[in-house]
Amino acid sequence: MDKDLTFKQRQVLEAIRRFQQENGYPPTMRELAELLGMASAAGIHKMLLSLQEKGVLRRREGGKSRSYHIVGDEAAPGRGRTRPCPIIGNVVAGMPELAVEEREGELYLDSDWVGQEDIFLLRVRGHSMIDADIRDGDLLVVQLTQTCRNGDIIIAMLDEEATVKRFYREKERIRLQPENQTMQPIYIPGDDPGFRIIGKVKGLLRKY
Amino acid sequence: MDKDLTFKQRQVLEAIRRFQQENGYPPTMRELAELLGMASAAGIHKMLLSLQEKGVLRRREGGKSRSYHIVGDEAAPGRGRTRPCPIIGNVVAGMPELAVEEREGELYLDSDWVGQEDIFLLRVRGHSMIDADIRDGDLLVVQLTQTCRNGDIIIAMLDEEATVKRFYREKERIRLQPENQTMQPIYIPGDDPGFRIIGKVKGLLRKY
DNA sequence: GAAAAAAGTGAACATCTGTTCAAAAAAGAC
DNA sequence: GTCTTTTTTGAACAGATGTTCACTTTTTTC
Incomplete structure (x- = not known):
């Protein structure tokens, strides 16, 4: 299921994971953009949407800041565990x-x-x-x-x-x-x- | 060290902890206010400042959203409690x-x-x-x-x-x-x- | 190489978020 | 009771953040 991700998409995913690990909360889109050396938040926005479509990323509520989490990640909100x-x-x-x-x-x-x-x-x-x-x-x-x-x-x-x-x-x-x-x-x-x-x-x- | 916290302050702390546990990221001030039945974010803001002064709460960078975390839980940032x-x-x-x-x-x-x-x-x-x-x-x-x-x-x-x-x-x-x-x-x-x-x-x- | 898909830019906009301020209500201390 | 501290409110503002749009560049696919 991870196989149909592009290199860039995997890079974004990895950046999210690292940020979460280091800070204890997810990054904003602009923080992600800067982390990956990009100039605009719009590109990240598009990328997150496609990652969401592929099911590897989820967000609890649309429009909320820092609300993305990686599916299957232990650090993700473990409701139920x-x-x-x-x-x-x-x-x-x-x-x-x-x-x-x-x-x-x-x-x-x-x-x-x-x-x-x-x-x-x-x-x-x-x-x-x-x-x-x-x-x-x-x-x-x-x-x-x-x-x-x-x-x-x-x-x-x-x-x-x-x-x-x-x-x-x-x-x-x-x-x-x-x-x-x-x-x-x-x-x-x-x-x-x-x-x-x-x-x-x-x-x-x-x-x- | 936890003894010099007021009841309300402890309540706020507990709400932060629970939100982090359930969602995987910290709450905003207005989310906290709603969670505690308060009408304004300003009260929460003042409360977080006093909690910060007492050393039980910390934030990574001033001004950033959702960047508060509880000092006791910081040992495992992002891994919850x-x-x-x-x-x-x-x-x-x-x-x-x-x-x-x-x-x-x-x-x-x-x-x-x-x-x-x-x-x-x-x-x-x-x-x-x-x-x-x-x-x-x-x-x-x-x-x-x-x-x-x-x-x-x-x-x-x-x-x-x-x-x-x-x-x-x-x-x-x-x-x-x-x-x-x-x-x-x-x-x-x-x-x-x-x-x-x-x-x-x-x-x-x-x-x- | 041409076409299509993916990735990236810059700007503009609406909303979210943190912050400040003055004031009031509530709770404790004396 | 009075006084102080704590807690809460409402409004306003600046900056942060998510979103959209048109457009360009790069990469992939055929």
Whole structure:
């Protein structure tokens, strides 16, 4: 696909790539012209159009400055490869609107790893899940969902307070099992209005 | 150093970062203003100046459009804030050249989280570190280094085989301690040529 | 060599972009 | 409360930038 490019066109492409690499943003047409020793921006303009037709160059919006990027270049806008995920210090009432006050920051995570669903990162407080090898200070990747299966590790609101527990549905009640031998399970009647499932744990991040 | 930023200034910084991440080039002042719901570019202009004075923002040349970049992200200009990290299935002889045959794939990770050093991801086999809450199948973030301190979790080559152990330097020998009560420590004479430290564990990724 | 395509020029124009200024609103500090 | 700092607005301006046009030069193709 690169074979039907002329020498000049390849030169322009290479100049764009180098400029982006060195400066962190794409060049303007006149900057490109000067870089290639040309006197007018019009020639570059024509060249960029033909490069666009051949599919090797793209621009996000017409008319905007510095908006060209090379197709297939890693430096190009990689929508989809990674996504920003907010770090929540504490789950608070009003979820899943993710109260902004509790935002610690955000991490960009690989979409291949966390998937496309609505997620956030929750910092673990305490040792209630130590038998599941989840430690104090770990970050949990939480997927917002109401549906979960027996044995899932979930985040639940229980009377305005958030907890991480393993979920089991029993006959007339729900059992929330802490993964810590020294702690007792919590039983929820089926009709408890103070109980609400926020989401389930899909992954874990730990920093040493 | 980030502590003397106002809330608004931090908001502006975050908007710049996100725009750069999504589009591959920095925003103009008016684009920023619209993004933040402001009516004029002048406010943004003043804000960028103060951010510049505080040293968190820089521009390559005055007067040029879209030429601002965030100081923390400047280490990898144009590469955004994530970096590709190879996933290694097994550590093999010949490291740290990271034999390509063993590459399982790669994940893009947040530079804020993994830092700028040379790293790779190693998949854990077995349960030798279960007492350190590291499970079979976890991915370890390994920083390539020869220097490590007592108590560090390290990756070491021992007679052509890779192991994950906790590192302790004793009088005339090195003790490699498995974090599993049922396993015995390994002792290495100080002059063992078959022993080599690959790196140390900086983080952990787990998927449920 | 003739014809066609590609590359380049120079000028003009509309819009975008950064910058400045005066003033007002909002938020904190005291 | 008063005062100061921060934040926002609106307008205006200069220069930068993308675009178009007519035309010339160079290169390629037949």
